[in-house]
Amino acid sequence: MSATQVLLIVVPVLVVLAVVVIYLTTRSSDAAGLGRLSRETKARDAAVGLTASDDIEMVTGREVEKAAVLARIGGDIVPVQDAPAPIEPWTPPDLEALGVTRRQFLNRASIGLMGLGLAGFGAASLAFLWPKAGGGFGSSVKLGTIADVNKVLASSQPAVNFAYYSDAQTYIQPFPAEALEAAKLVYDERIWPGLEAGYVALWQKCPHLGCKVPECGTSQWFECPCHGSQYNRVGEKKLGPTPRGMDRFPITIEGEDLIVNTGVVIIGPTPGVNTTNQGKEGPSCTTGPGHG
Ligand code: FES
Structure with missing residues (x-):
């Protein structure tokens, strides 16, 4: 899977995660259901013979407090009538002084922290997956002039005819002109140039x-060696x-420059493709099925 394909998957997933987090942290509280019996509770009550008329009447805390005060003073509460005060002229509230409630603060803090976390994770993922713009594996790498590459091919160690470039994780191999016609029948046209x-x-x-x-x-x-x-x-399977x-x-x-695009991987040829007819030219370096 290429980096672009991975990005096409990762970015929508991050967006969906962000939407879910924002929804979960901003939705209204479940407290609206407080004070009501759940369907399961009602079913259990019915099973033991309780009916809706047997439900305990819900009493609010304010009503309990009022009943306690009445019991203490032994009568009804008579509100004290203050003398009418002069009406204050209205002045707009100072928004700075209004502040926020604890619930608002916690909601905003949790959304902010999760947002920051998601943004950091997303940025790190993108930085890791984005094809590098400045060279190196995963991007186009300039290996040098054709003369430079030929010099490496002629003098490379431990074997001549192999030019290895670690920055690009790539071998640049000579391809014989006489094999070009056969190669064009089996290879992706992106490697024809x-x-x-x-x-x-x-x-x-x-x-x-x-x-x-x-x-x-x-x-x-x-x-x-594995x-x-x-x-x-030229990298065709033999054994x-x-x-x-x-x-x-x-x-x-x-x-004069030779540039290899390591951001585009072209899958190797199927077994049996043999465009150069190059046989083994000496003993193998490894043990295994092809040793000899
Ligand atoms: S990894 Fe190369 S033969 Fe198994």
Whole structure:
């Protein structure tokens, strides 16, 4: 799954989570139901013979207080009539002085904190998943001029004909011109510009279980040390448990520069694809199914 696809999933999920949190923290209290018997309670009362007429009349706290005062003074409460006071001229309230209730404060604080948490989590997710704009794996990486790449191919260690670029997690391999016609029949056209220029960019990750696949100077193949999968010099499957050839990236040539787009992974060729007919050129470097 590409980073863009992951983003398309993560962003809507974060939005839905934010909406749910805001809804849960701002909805009106369930206190509206206080003082009423639930359906289950009424059912239990009915089961033991209580009817609605047997319900205890609900008395508010204010009524209890009033009854206690009446009992203490032994009569009815007579409100004291103050002399009429002059009417104060109305002045608008000072909004600063009004303040907020404790409920409002707690609601706003919880919404604010959850919002901050969600925003931080979302920003961290986006920063992690967003294709890098400044180079490095996951973006377009300029590897140097074609002359630079050819120099690496000619002098690379431990095996010549393999050019490894750790920043891009990529091998830039020479692709023979005589194999171009066969390659265009089986390969995604996004890698054709690289093939036409004489190169193929292979992702270092083994399609079997993800180990880094090193080159072998003697066999001139790629040989995975984990479970013995082997690939020819252009990453086509030759031996082992791997389900396909090595995955690859599009190459573009801009002027003299060779640029590999590691943000676009093109799935490796199916087993049996063999465009170069390159056989093993010497002993293997690893033990396993292809050792020899
Ligand atoms: S990870 Fe490479 S063969 Fe298993």
